[in-house]
Amino acid sequence: MTATAESAGPGSAFLRGVRILDVTGALAGPYCTTILSDLGAEVLKIEPVTGDRMRARRLGPDRRPIPFDLTHRDKGSLAVDMKSPAGAEIVRSLARRSDVLVENFRAGAMARLGLGYEDLRLDCPDLVYCSISGFGQFGPMRDAKGIDLIAQAYSGLLSVTGTTDGRLAKAGFPVSDVGTGMWGAIGVLAALLRARAGGGGAYIDVALADAVAAWSMWEVADYVATGVEPAPLGTAHRLAAPYEAFTCQDGATLVLGAVDRAWESLCTVLELDLRGDPRFATEYERFLHRAPLAEIIQGRFATAPRDHWMGVLRTAGVPCGPVNGIGDIVTDEQFAVRGLFVHDEDRFAQPTIVNTPIVADGAPRARGRAPGVGADTVAVLTGLGYDDERIAALAEAGVVGVPKAGEAVIGGARAGTEADTSADRSAEARK
Structure with missing residues (x-):
């Protein structure tokens, strides 16, 4: 015990x-x-x-x-x-x-x-x-x-x-x-x-x-592989997408991490028909086109409050979570x-x-x-x-x-x- x-x-x-x-x-x-x-x-x-x-x-x-x-x-x-x-x-x-x-x-x-x-x-x-x-x-x-x-x-x-x-x-x-x-x-x-x-x-x-x-493991790997200096990405991930923060209807923010195995579930929850779009066909393609993808997803999140989205996303097995303030975490x-x-x-x-x-x-x-x-x-x-x-x-x-x-x-x-x-x-x- x-x-x-x-x-x-x-x-x-x-x-x-x-x-x-x-x-x-x-x-x-x-x-x-x-x-x-x-x-x-x-x-x-x-x-x-x-x-x-x-x-x-x-x-x-x-x-x-x-x-x-x-x-x-x-x-x-x-x-x-x-x-x-x-x-x-x-x-x-x-x-x-x-x-x-x-x-x-x-x-x-x-x-x-x-x-x-x-x-x-x-x-x-x-x-x-x-x-x-x-x-x-x-x-x-x-x-x-x-x-x-x-x-x-x-x-x-x-x-x-x-x-x-x-x-x-x-x-x-x-x-x-x-x-x-x-x-x-x-x-x-x-x-x-x-x-x-x-x-x-x-x-x-x-x-x-x-x-x-x-x-700096991710950033060093990125630099060694591409020869390009990594730059700030806001809340986005350096190697995956969609993997960043989005603002919801009530102004609250959630973080989404939809790697390959959660991609189809995300599309279903958000009612987005993106499976046939060649820009988003693979995890790597979604990473390359992360800016237009983020714009599309942001449009959907803006239609409902954060708690709604967190509930349906978690039920569907899509990783997500709130962006808490310090006052939130201590309670x-x-x-x-x-x-x-x-x-x-x-x-x-x-x-x-x-x-x-x-x-x-x-x-x-x-x-x-x-x-x-x-x-x-x-x-x-x-x-x-x-x-x-x-x-x-x-x-x-x-x-x-x-x-x-x-x-x-x-x-x-x-x-x-x-x-x-x-x-x-x-x-x-x-x-």
């Missing part, structure tokens, strides 16, 4: 016992470690003493810190100045007791702090170290700054996204960031398998530009039963959390809130053998950050409780 996401508790989590140091900021790195956290790993966020800069990004009328909360849920927080020798030593000590370190500084930045993979591997031979950057750790673009839009442009995605009149458009979601986070998580999971099998640690190098360019019944959006302000700091889309026994998914700045600093340092006097001195010197008196500690109880036991498990495993 397969457990639901809600019933899969910590005892069945895929990555239970795996400890991860999250030395990341912005979106790509934090999303990588959020995936791993949702799969059951214990993630400790390493952030500046003043707090991750994304904590200051606030949205909505109540000014919630949405970006940070969404990508750091259920993590612990250690506030430390890694640029100081004492701070760097704390991170080195934690690396010795960890399974994975994920960072997304610019290439070479961690090495300059004495915290690069080569600096840590002698003391941490089983450590899986993942670096996320704009263009990777080598190559002529190594030192260039990389952000989501630059990666979309450099990878070729921007050149093929937009309308048929040549107006370009970026992808509506930050696909470079979230895609690179996913590739990083995939690499970490594969490397963990090898490390657990006795093959030693690994260095994982993933880049925003690589992540998006790796998705959609299909996503609701699969637990993709979690609406629970008692467990989370946000009214809605976007879950990791893996539904399985052993994948607990989103569980708790993001931590306050330095919520786990005292517990983590205590686990490393620091006494109260030494911790107070480090805090006074600005090397570490601890919650102020009376300040709410969110997430600290969970992460603080597990910090010592996880560290002890990792240290014991390496003896």
Whole structure:
């Protein structure tokens, strides 16, 4: 019997016992470690003493810190100045007791702090170290700054996204960031398998530009076959037709994907006599003449509301679906039963959390809130053998950050409780 996401508790989590140091900021790195956290790993966020800069990004009328909360849920927080020798030593000590370190500084930045993979591997031979950057750790673009839009442009995605009149458009979601986070998580999971099998640690190098360019299979195949640069097609498919969005009588839009086996059914539903038209005789001919075909089909869709067309098309086995807005998806019944959006302000700091889309026994998914700045600093340092006097001195010197008196500690109880036991498990495993 397969457990639901809600019933899969910590005892069945895929990555239970795996400890991860999250030395990341912005979106790509934090999303990588959020995936791993949702799969059951214990993630400790390493952030500046003043707090991750994304904590200051606030949205909505109540000014919630949405970006940070969404990508750091259920993590612990250690506030430390890694640029100081004492701070760097704390991170080195934690690396010795960890399974994975994920960072997304610019290439070479961690090495300059004495915290690069080569600096840590002698003391941490089983450590899986993942670096996320704009263009990777080598190559002529190594030192260039990389952000989501630059990666979309450099990878070729921007050149093929937009309308048929040549107006370009970026992808509506930050696909470079979230895609690179996913590739990083995939690499970490594969490397963990090898490390657990006795093959030693690994260095994982993933880049925003690589992540998006790796998705260009259709477009590269088209270019290699024809020698013609692929151009934006709006919502149309590059190799099939009819396969695009159409506007219905009520102004709503649906997406249609009528490949060869659904062509005759589509013609029947739309009451169009196109079977004898040589322009549309084969899937390839329909692709070549996709513009006049789209015009004919659009004329029919304009005669009835979207829900009517979706009903009769689905009954006939023709693939179709609505073009949903963001407001539609967060209340959609299909996503609701699969637990993709979690609406629970008692467990989370946000009214809605976007879950990791893996539904399985052993994948607990989103569980708790993001931590306050330095919520786990005292517990983590205590686990490393620091006494109260030494911790107070480090805090006074600005090397570490601890919650102020009376300040709410969110997430600290969970992460603080597990910090010592996880560290002890990792240290014991390496003896």
